Amino acid sequence: MIDWSHTALTIAVILGSCLTLAGMLIWVERRLLGVWQERYGPNRLGPGGCLQSLADMIKIFTKEDWIPPFADKAVFVITPAIVVITALMSFAVIPIAPNFVVADLNVGVLFFLAMSSLAAYSVIIGGWASNNKFAFLGSLRAIAQLLSYEVFMGISLMGAVILAGSFNLSDIVNAQQHQWFVIPQFLGFLGFFMAGLAEAHRTPFDMPEAEAELVAGYHSEYSGMKFGMFFVGEYLSILLLSAMTVILFFGGWHGPWLPPVVWFGLKMFGFIALIILIRAAWPRFRFDQLLSFGWKVVMPLALINLLVTGGVVLWRAG
Amino acid sequence: MEMLFYIAAAVTVLATLRVITHVHAVHALLYLVVTLIALSLIFYLLGAQFAAALEIIIYGGAIMVLFIFVVMLLGPLAVEQERTWFSLSAWVGPSILALVLLGEVGYLIASGDHPTMAVAEPRQKAISIALYGPYIIGVELASMLLLPGLIGAYHLGRRLSSEARSC
Numbered sequence: 001m002i003d004w005s006h007t008a009l010t011i012a013v014i015l016g017s018c019l020t021l022a023g024m025l026i027w028v029e030r031r032l033l034g035v036w037q038e039r040y041g042p043n044r045l046g047p048g049g050c051l052q053s054l055a056d057m058i059k060i061f062t063k064e065d066w067i068p069p070f071a072d073k074a075v076f077v078i079t080p081a082i083v084v085i086t087a088l089m090s091f092a093v094i095p096i097a098p099n100f101v102v103a104d105l106n107v108g109v110l111f112f113l114a115m116s117s118l119a120a121y122s123v124i125i126g127g128w129a130s131n132n133k134f135a136f137l138g139s140l141r142a143i144a145q146l147l148s149y150e151v152f153m154g155i156s157l158m159g160a161v162i163l164a165g166s167f168n169l170s171d172i173v174n175a176q177q178h179q180w181f182v183i184p185q186f187l188g189f190l191g192f193f194m195a196g197l198a199e200a201h202r203t204p205f206d207m208p209e210a211e212a213e214l215v216a217g218y219h220s221e222y223s224g225m226k227f228g229m230f231f232v233g234e235y236l237s238i239l240l241l242s243a244m245t246v247i248l249f250f251g252g253w254h255g256p257w258l259p260p261v262v263w264f265g266l267k268m269f270g271f272i273a274l275i276i277l278i279r280a281a282w283p284r285f286r287f288d289q290l291l292s293f294g295w296k297v298v299m300p301l302a303l304i305n306l307l308v309t310g311g312v313v314l315w316r317a318g
Numbered sequence: 319m320e321m322l323f324y325i326a327a328a329v330t331v332l333a334t335l336r337v338i339t340h341v342h343a344v345h346a347l348l349y350l351v352v353t354l355i356a357l358s359l360i361f362y363l364l365g366a367q368f369a370a371a372l373e374i375i376i377y378g379g380a381i382m383v384l385f386i387f388v389v390m391l392l393g394p395l396a397v398e399q400e401r402t403w404f405s406l407s408a409w410v411g412p413s414i415l416a417l418v419l420l421g422e423v424g425y426l427i428a429s430g431d432h433p434t435m436a437v438a439e440p441r442q443k444a445i446s447i448a449l450y451g452p453y454i455i456g457v458e459l460a461s462m463l464l465l466p467g468l469i470g471a472y473h474l475g476r477r478l479s480s481e482a483r484s485c
Binding site for chain 1: 370
């Protein structure tokens with residue numbers, strides 16, 4: 001018998017904290033970017049400016065919600081929901097601490113990959129339904145980028161799966177009690193992190209929404225809360241990427257002295273800061289460089305990593 | 319659990335119907351995505367978790383994205399053309415064939431020979447061992463089939479790009 005109240009409580013806590021954190025991240029990112037670029041960032045509202053996201057939210061809710069007359073209405077409206085739903089669904093399989101997970105699926109890793117591949121629809125369909133040339137160009141770029149980087153994402157995290165001998169995320173975390181997988185799987189970690197950045201379309205892989213050339217890419221026509229959903233979805237996928245990196249390569253909740261949840265949060269925040277630092281420090285790629293880098297550098301490295309890992313595990317097993 | 323199965327099955331059938339009857343190609347493909355997700359849920363309910371995940375990753379995530387990518391480029395003209403193709407006479411043949419299948423299903427239900435709901439629980443390991451053990455020739459043949467496809471695509475792409483550079 002499933003313990004319904006425990007599950008419901010877990011779902012409520014995870015949903016609530018994910019959405020709050022995603023909202024707060026908007027402020028955190030702007031402040032950190034400010035610090036690294038030697039300016040202030042939003043610092044007026046509340047202590048240190050921490051209520052900025054709330055003000056942004058009120059503004060975005062009261063803005064006119066405009067659907068362009070030339071757009072494909074039904075699809076246009078559904079699209080922003082897909083981003084948020086797929087990102088939140090992935091959090092269902094993420095073990096934050098022992099027994100603190102909504103669904104401890106046998107195929108957790110595959111579920112995460114499935115959700116991230118469904119998230120691609122939001123970008124593609126959103127650009128098409130807007131019926132706008134800039135949006136369409138953005139979504140064409142997004143298709144090429146997401147499809148290529150999805151392949152490496154799967155291949156580069158398979159090394160960790162082989163070492164743990166399971167697709168279950170809790171098993172993967174428990175297999176790292178004595179040694180984090182980032183040490184034997186450094187190439188896998190690099191490949192996964194890059195692919196994750198590309199999937200979340202963050203700098204240096206944010207070509208689908210390159211504002212210098214495509215207005216705002218696939219979400220050019222979106223306004224009001226529909227744009228807000230794309231925005232929150234992007235921060236949810238940053239959270240998801242850092243959570244998955246921590247689980248697969250950095251020992252999940254394991255760590256001395258502090259309670260598991262705190263360790264998980266600290267490690268996750270480290271990666272979020274790293275992702276923001278990358279945005280502050282690096283320019284974006286050119287699109288053909290991005291694709292050839294993926295297929296000619298990351299792909300062979302990920303395959304070699306998989307081959308060597310498999311070989312070593314078999315050799316050790318005898 | 320049986321209720322969940324029937325809901326998923328109903329969604330699958332309705333979505334597939336819309337795939338066939340929709341005049342707008344992109345909308346039809348979106349319904350096909352729904353069909354695939356519902357099918358994956360059915361796999362999951364039958365105990366085949368691995369197949370359910372792969373159904374979404376490969377069919378829902380990769381292949382349908384490529385389909386939509388191509389169809390998106392067709393533009394609104396295709397809708398008019400599709401509408402003219404949907405005449406009443408085009409329905410006769412498929413309807414007869416579908417009725418035959420319906421009759422078979424009705425006979426199976428009436429004869430009371432129900433297959434059981436749950437299949438044996440296939441674990442990822444068992445599937446892998448079966449694929450790389452007794453069925454290794456099938457895997458090798460499939461990969462041989464994919465390799466020429468890959469080389470062919472590379473060849474076509476390469477010729478196009480060198481032409482584009484020369485002119």
